[in-house]
Amino acid sequence: MGDLVLEALTKRYGGTVAVEDVDLEVRQGEMVALLGPSGCGKTTTLRMVAGFITPSAGHVRIAGQDVTRRPPYARDTGMVFQSYALFPHMSVAQNVAFGLEMRRVGRTERETRVMEALRLVRLDHLADRLPGQLSGGQQQRVALARALVVNPAVFLLDEPLSNLDAKLRGEVRMEIRSLQQRLGLTTLIVTHDQEEALTMADRLVVMERGRVRQVGTAEELYESPRDPFVAGFVGRCNLIEGQPEGTAGFRARGGALLPCTTAAAPVGTGGVLALRPERIALAAAAPGEGAARLEAVTYLGAQTEYVVDYAGTSLVVIRATPPEGDPLRRLAPGDAVALTWDPAAARLLPAQ
Amino acid sequence: MAALILPAGLLVVLLMVAPMLLLARISLNQFSPTEMMVEAMSPENYIRAVQDPYYRSVLLTTMVVALGCTLLCLALGFPTAYWLARMQSRWKSIATILILFPLLVGNVVRSAGWIALLGNEGAINAALRGLHLIEAPLPLLYNAFAVVVGIVAVVLPYMILTLSAVIEGIPRQTEEAAANLGARPLTAFRRVVLPLAIPGVAAGSVLVFILCMNAYATPVLLGGPQFKMMAPAVYDQFVRGNNWPFGAALAFILLFATMVLTLVGSALIGRRYRR
Structure with a gap:
């Protein structure tokens, strides 16, 4: 040995x-x-x-x-x-x-x-x-x-x-x-x-x-x-290209402003925001309300995977499958949804 | 299905089994200088062939040469076959063609080449004499040495290709595993590669041995008048002596000897590496 x-x-x-x-x-x-x-x-x-x-x-x-x-x-x-x-x-x-x-x-x-x-x-x-x-x-x-x-x-x-x-x-x-x-x-x-x-x-x-x-x-x-690369290879991860905008958050290339704590990063440098799909909370929103629209729902048994268009940026969300009768269970592509996450869960990484 | 096999089967019977039966029948006839052949049912041709010291020595020479050539082919062929089997690059097909290349030239033409190389005035003796390394030419031609060299050059490709096909089937990782467990290359070869290559060794040896036992052109052309092997002896009886019954008997003795040695050899190889 x-x-x-x-x-x-x-x-x-x-x-x-x-x-x-x-x-x-x-x-x-x-x-x-x-x-x-x-x-x-x-x-x-x-x-x-x-x-x-x-x-x-x-x-x-x-x-x-x-x-x-x-x-x-x-x-x-x-x-x-x-x-x-x-x-x-x-x-x-x-x-x-x-x-x-x-x-x-x-x-x-x-x-x-x-x-x-x-x-x-x-x-x-x-x-x-x-x-x-x-x-x-x-x-x-x-x-x-x-x-x-x-x-x-x-x-x-x-x-x-x-x-x-x-x-x-x-x-x-x-x-x-x-x-x-x-x-x-x-x-x-x-x-x-x-x-x-x-x-x-x-x-x-x-x-x-x-x-x-x-x-x-x-x-x-x-x-x-x-x-x-590591973020994407170990587990699943939303990797969004764009640049930090100080305390406001992270401006995705698609235009969406994503909340995150990027105090350390200087404004203007490019970067990649890493956001784990299971860290994003999803709620139903009234039609016309909320910046996000559901694009696809995949039922995976214990979990359900949602693909959401968040103001021009595509995000994958993974949640525990809601119980029968929960309004979330009836969500269908095209529905308006609201996404929230802890800004600290979104990590700013250097561009590849 | 049977209907499809039937025509080919009949052709085989007609072309292979029938001549053999005919030859077997002839071997039991009697030779007569005036009528060539007299119908008979006697083993006297076989008895004569076995008792005649000349034919006994011809048979012995044939067996020794065939066995020697087979062993030589194994010794020369195994490393080459291994190298070929483990070759990764695109050169592999070129190497295969190069190994097959000698087979593109007929036996007679190739023997002529050996005569030019090995004769008293041939390239080797001329070079050695030119360098004053020898006074008199070395006896390289018209002896057993020349015949063995000539036959090996013909049958070696068969050995290499048979062995290499089998070695290719031995995964590289098996050898690496042996090395990883502490086996030096020679030990790994002896304990892992060789036992796994035994089917190839057996098949290649049988193939080559049969070819050697029945060699005709090479012993005639490179062996000279003093050196006799069985196939030329059979031919002599049929064509020169017009003694068909005795020639047929010799042919069957050659066939029998080949079969016995092949079976014994395979059994020995099999027993040695059963485990």
Whole structure:
């Protein structure tokens, strides 16, 4: 076990930059998620940690040792691949034993540890099966056991849940998280699924086009995103371009004046106002009254999503579905509505 | 469905099974210098072929050469096939064509090329003598060495393409997983890639071995008069000796030997890597 430090890690392919200047510290026992759209460099970063890709610049340190130039087999990482990458010609037990064999662990100890690891993922009864005879979820757990049994200094997960169906995904997510916490594993997980990242990781790293946009806890990223990309990627967000007008609020490019506390921002500089859809309150208004008109209503069960034209600016509002009989329940596109929100909930961000 | 298969099935029977049956029947006849062939039902041709030390040595030579060529093809072909299978870029199709290229030239033409290269006055000996590295020419042509080189050059593409198709089916991640778990490249190869490539090794070896056992033009042209393999021996009996019954018997002995060695080889490979 140990910590993982990335220093100015960079990977270029010819003229294109895949990963640029990534600095990150994953503390002992911490789980950090690399989150971002496809092509943002998160997988490249993970593969540089595992040693499958040689960085163009920068360093990878595991437990204080610089491993940047070490081949994959000489780094103490345990990786779970997106495709699981089990050895199809070996039984479950042989798969899990492989890493121990490579470390020249004696037969008796090996067998004990393999069974221990399989018990940990509740697969000890399937030790003699071949991977092809297991379900996707079971294969996933074999992959986990195979990576864990060697007690790697760093645990690496590459989109570990993307090949599972939705129901299983929730289960395996909790299982990985509880294993990680119980064993105190220093873990780096790559995912494009924000829900996965929010629920599993201690801290998240939002990446875009090879760069780290923001590092923080789920709450920090959600409540105080540093830029419009983070605001839009973590959770849903209304991002309105325009400029602040002192204490009056924020003047959207469409002309609407949106209440917000922008005291710190100088008048006249462009910016983006970030307003979470669930922070906006919605009420019915008499026809002709109110500056907002409902454009669309989507019933989503527990919640209802409204698209509202707010004086020329389109805003998404998400509210708990009103109970039967509530006048809000009868709102239809074209109706006049009134929108209100706490000005402090609207965050002014620098333009992209 | 059956009606659709029938014409093709009949054609196969007509073109493949019938000549074989005919040949089998001929092999039991007796040779007569005056009448060529006398109807008979006797195994004497087979007994003669098996007892004659000359044909025993021809069969042995054929088997040794075929086995040697197959192993050589495996050794040379596996790295190439691996490289080809793991190639990502657009050069892959060009590399495939280059590997197939030798097959575009006929056996006879290619052998002529080898003669020009390996002969006493050939390019290699001329160069070595020009550099004063040797006095007398090296015996490169008209021996087993020349035949093995010639055959390997013909059958290697079959081995490479068969292996590479199978290796392509082994996910890259499987190898990465082995490396991640601490396996050095050679260990990862031995424990993961090779066992998973065994179907390709078996298929490629069988294909190449059969081609080698039945090689004709290369042993005739590069082996010279002293070096005999089975296919040319069969031809000699049919055409030069006019001894059809004995030639047919030799052909069946060659067929039988090929079959037995192929089955034994496949079984050995299968057992070695069952797990």
